Amino acid sequence: MSQTFLGMPLLPVFGTGNLHASESFPKAAHRELGNAQLRANLGHATHTIRDKRLQVVSELPDWEQLRDAGSAIKESVMARLPELLEQFEKNFTARGGVIHWARDADEANEIVAGLIRETGETEAVKVKSMATQEIGLNEYLEEQGITALETDLAELIVQLDHDKPSHILVPAIHKNRSQVRDIFLREMPGADPALTDDPAKLAAAARTHLRRKFLTAKVAVSGANFALADSGTLAVVESEGNGRMCLTLPESLITVMGIEKLLPTWQDLEVFMQLLPRSSTGERMNPYTSLWTGVTEGDGPQNMHLVLLDNGRSAALADEMGRSALHCIRCSACMNVCPVYERTGGHAYGSTYPGPIGAILSPLMTGIQAEENNSLPYASSLCGACYDACPVKINIPDILVHLRGVDVDSKRGKKKIPTQMDAGMKAASWALSSGKRLGLLEKGLPLGRLAAGPDKKITKLPGIAAGWTQSRDIPAPPPQSFRTWWAKEHRGPDADGGPMPSHNKGDQP
Amino acid sequence: MKIALFATCIVDAMYPATAKATVAILERLGHEVVFPGGQACCGQMHVNSGYFKEAVPVIANHVAAFESDDYDVAVAPSGSCVASVKHQHPMIARSCGDRALEKRAAAVGAKTYELSELLVDVLGITDAGSQLGSWFPHRVTYHPSCHGMRLLRLGDRQQRLLNTVRGIDLIPLPEPDQCCGFGGTFSMKNADVSSAMLEDKAANITATGASLCSGGDASCLMHIGGGLSRQGSSIRTLHFAEILASTEQHPAQIAGEVQLLSGKAAQ
Ligand code: SF4
Numbered sequence: 001m002s003q004t005f006l007g008m009p010l011l012p013v014f015g016t017g018n019l020h021a022s023e024s025f026p027k028a029a030h031r032e033l034g035n036a037q038l039r040a041n042l043g044h045a046t047h048t049i050r051d052k053r054l055q056v057v058s059e060l061p062d063w064e065q066l067r068d069a070g071s072a073i074k075e076s077v078m079a080r081l082p083e084l085l086e087q088f089e090k091n092f093t094a095r096g097g098v099i100h101w102a103r104d105a106d107e108a109n110e111i112v113a114g115l116i117r118e119t120g121e122t123e124a125v126k127v128k129s130m131a132t133q134e135i136g137l138n139e140y141l142e143e144q145g146i147t148a149l150e151t152d153l154a155e156l157i158v159q160l161d162h163d164k165p166s167h168i169l170v171p172a173i174h175k176n177r178s179q180v181r182d183i184f185l186r187e188m189p190g191a192d193p194a195l196t197d198d199p200a201k202l203a204a205a206a207r208t209h210l211r212r213k214f215l216t217a218k219v220a221v222s223g224a225n226f227a228l229a230d231s232g233t234l235a236v237v238e239s240e241g242n243g244r245m246c247l248t249l250p251e252s253l254i255t256v257m258g259i260e261k262l263l264p265t266w267q268d269l270e271v272f273m274q275l276l277p278r279s280s281t282g283e284r285m286n287p288y289t290s291l292w293t294g295v296t297e298g299d300g301p302q303n304m305h306l307v308l309l310d311n312g313r314s315a316a317l318a319d320e321m322g323r324s325a326l327h328c329i330r331c332s333a334c335m336n337v338c339p340v341y342e343r344t345g346g347h348a349y350g351s352t353y354p355g356p357i358g359a360i361l362s363p364l365m366t367g368i369q370a371e372e373n374n375s376l377p378y379a380s381s382l383c384g385a386c387y388d389a390c391p392v393k394i395n396i397p398d399i400l401v402h403l404r405g406v407d408v409d410s411k412r413g414k415k416k417i418p419t420q421m422d423a424g425m426k427a428a429s430w431a432l433s434s435g436k437r438l439g440l441l442e443k444g445l446p447l448g449r450l451a452a453g454p455d456k457k458i459t460k461l462p463g464i465a466a467g468w469t470q471s472r473d474i475p476a477p478p479p480q481s482f483r484t485w486w487a488k489e490h491r492g493p494d495a496d497g498g499p500m501p502s503h504n505k506g507d508q509p
Numbered sequence: 510m511k512i513a514l515f516a517t518c519i520v521d522a523m524y525p526a527t528a529k530a531t532v533a534i535l536e537r538l539g540h541e542v543v544f545p546g547g548q549a550c551c552g553q554m555h556v557n558s559g560y561f562k563e564a565v566p567v568i569a570n571h572v573a574a575f576e577s578d579d580y581d582v583a584v585a586p587s588g589s590c591v592a593s594v595k596h597q598h599p600m601i602a603r604s605c606g607d608r609a610l611e612k613r614a615a616a617v618g619a620k621t622y623e624l625s626e627l628l629v630d631v632l633g634i635t636d637a638g639s640q641l642g643s644w645f646p647h648r649v650t651y652h653p654s655c656h657g658m659r660l661l662r663l664g665d666r667q668q669r670l671l672n673t674v675r676g677i678d679l680i681p682l683p684e685p686d687q688c689c690g691f692g693g694t695f696s697m698k699n700a701d702v703s704s705a706m707l708e709d710k711a712a713n714i715t716a717t718g719a720s721l722c723s724g725g726d727a728s729c730l731m732h733i734g735g736g737l738s739r740q741g742s743s744i745r746t747l748h749f750a751e752i753l754a755s756t757e758q759h760p761a762q763i764a765g766e767v768q769l770l771s772g773k774a775a776q
Contacts, residue, residue: 480525
């Protein structure tokens with residue numbers, strides 16, 4: 001069949017790169033749950049950050065108003081994104097920067113590799129960045145013969161161990177200090193064989209290693225937390241100061257940033273600088289905030305590039321119910337409070353974005369049909385802790401439910417044989433949409449009692465319900481339903497409205 | 510006041526004692542309770558599993574059963590089902606393009622209360638012992654279910670009511686705000702994670718030394734109770750309505766009729 005070219009790119013363009021799970025969440029979770037060390041580390045780390053966050057958040061009397069403001073600003077950004085992007089491009093270019101537009105991960109990777117190649121360098125230092133992880137930049141550069149060196153301590157640990165980050169803020173949350181020492185001894189050139197697992201000693205070893213790199217690097221690659229449209233300014237918020245080194249010392253600076261990171265004005269930054277540190281590290285203020293506006297002659301990088309990355313963000317924006325997932329400022333509060341993340345860790349989510357936000361953002365960016373990402377929206381008990389913690393009030397539970405609906409609908413009519421879940425839901429819909437039908441079915445309750453046997457509990461069920469009985473019993477059903485009792489035995493209140501009419505026949509409550 | 514009882518499907522079929530207790534409390538206060546016979550289920554299981562199309566008839570049935578003007582307020586002994594009626598019903602009707610149903614559902618939602626909300630906010634109950642005659646001489650801990658806590662913002666209403674029951678020894682539960690891991694079909698689709706959550710909840714309950722765990726949602730209590738039972742624990746679960754309904758003349762049967770018949774009533 002021939003295709004007619006209509007002169008328009010197909011919309012939406014879904015994201016590529018490290019956004020896909022390679023196995024379903026329940027399967028990955030099953031494996032990760034078996035890792036006792038991981039669970040202990042994660043439990044400890046998430047609980048500590050949780051308590052710190054609650055403490056500093058409770059100090060601000062206007063925390064809820066700040067969240068409302070953050071949410072409102074982000075909503076207005078999404079509504080005027082094209083206009084703000086153009087405004088930003090104009091200002092960034094006027095100050096000596098160069099803008100590149102990347103539709104997906106491949107395009108972004110090629111652009112960055114090309115820019116590094118132009119400098120003649122084969123090594124680049126990196127500021128911790130989610131966007132470059134999302135597109136798999138390090139791996140791509142390696143294929144191109146370019147070494148990208150992570151300079152954030154935790155990222156460095158993960159990189160040296162040839163592992164993947166498991167938390168967006170604390171990438172090595174799944175490793176403890178003796179594991180870190182072993183990694184340093186094994187992978188860090190020139191590491192002192194007498195190195196202990198004392199955190200200060202470990203940090204000092206990393207510092208010596210990194211200093212050498214900072215002083216010689218000619219190219220740095222970064223992400224950005226915010227971009228201010230009215231001035232063309234970029235911002236990076238960090239804790240260690242290693243980012244500041246990368247942003248100021250090398251001659252060339254290449255930044256990769258998702259298009260949703262824009263803020264309209266400098267003034268808007270005030271809201272987010274209060275929301276972000278408190279929500280992420282539980283600090284009142286983060287140690288290092290770097291802001292840069294174009295090239296300043298004789299000071300800092302003289303070549304400045306920004307790759308504006310779509311990679312599925314437009315697709316997420318096109319989903320009316322899901323688009324607020326793009327409000328995310330990557331603080332990680334939602335994963336720190338999430339009871340599912342706490343037990344499975346980040347790797348179970350497959351994508352660069354783990355936890356509750358990952359469970360909505362990844363399928364929104366890749367499309368729900370992508371590989372195993374359709375299992376992500378189900379990776380939640382819908383307890384709502386993430387929504388309460390989110391500094392920009394993303395209603396993650398509602399979006400999870402919405403995406404479950406999209407998933408179910410996307411499969412309708414495509415399956416030859418309905419799944420057990422499909423059949424069960426259809427039957428339940430019939431039974432539960434009429435009091436009469438439910439009442440008739442409840443007449444069968446005594447049968448369930450028979451099935452439960454003498455100890456009055458059901459301990460094994462077949463099919464999908466076996467998931468329930470793997471760790472829980474079901475009580476035997478009562479001899480009659482409430483409905484039957486009401487019809488047969490409850491006479492209603494006495495004429496004088498006296499107390500306890502329902503007990504006038506000796507019924508127990 | 511004329512109060513329409515929404516028993517919820519799980520209470521109607523599995524825990525009738527909870528609905529009977531709700532009726533007993535309200536009638537004790539002199540109110541008339543009616544039971545709209547057309548009612549069945551809030552449809553939350555369908556909605557939360559992504560089966561919106563299948564949820565619509567369930568929601569429409571609930572709206573039809575409760576939209577009469579013949580009562581003042583509706584009440585359900587469940588935070589989760591009330592949250593579904595208030596938030597999900599209009600949302601699903603809208604997303605399925607039924608504006609008329611959305612409007613009717615919103616009207617029903619506005620008249621629907623969770624039991625502790627009705628007791629505290631509308632009926633002015635501040636002391637269960639003196640106002641309801643509640644008496645329950647047992648060591649009890651209490652798990653606040655997620656949807657009541659986060660979707661309805663019930664705060665400590667249920668706990669305050671329990672605290673004022675005569676004779677009760679209410680022991681605080683460590684990490685009360687942590688989900689028990691139920692989550693409807695989550696407990697089957699992600700059974701491993703759900704079980705890990707339940708394990709921690711059960712350990713916290715056991716650590717209190719209580720003989721009973723109370724709460725406001727039969728579904729969570731069935732989940733917690735099912736886990737405790739599997740572990741061979743003697744700790745039972747009991748809806749807070751049954752504790753409030755319990756009096757010296759008519760003490761509650763611990764763990765309701767289910768355990769009663771297995772000969773494991775009060776200790
Ligand atoms: S969704 Fe909200 S809480 Fe989670 S990382 Fe993003 S901003 Fe933070």
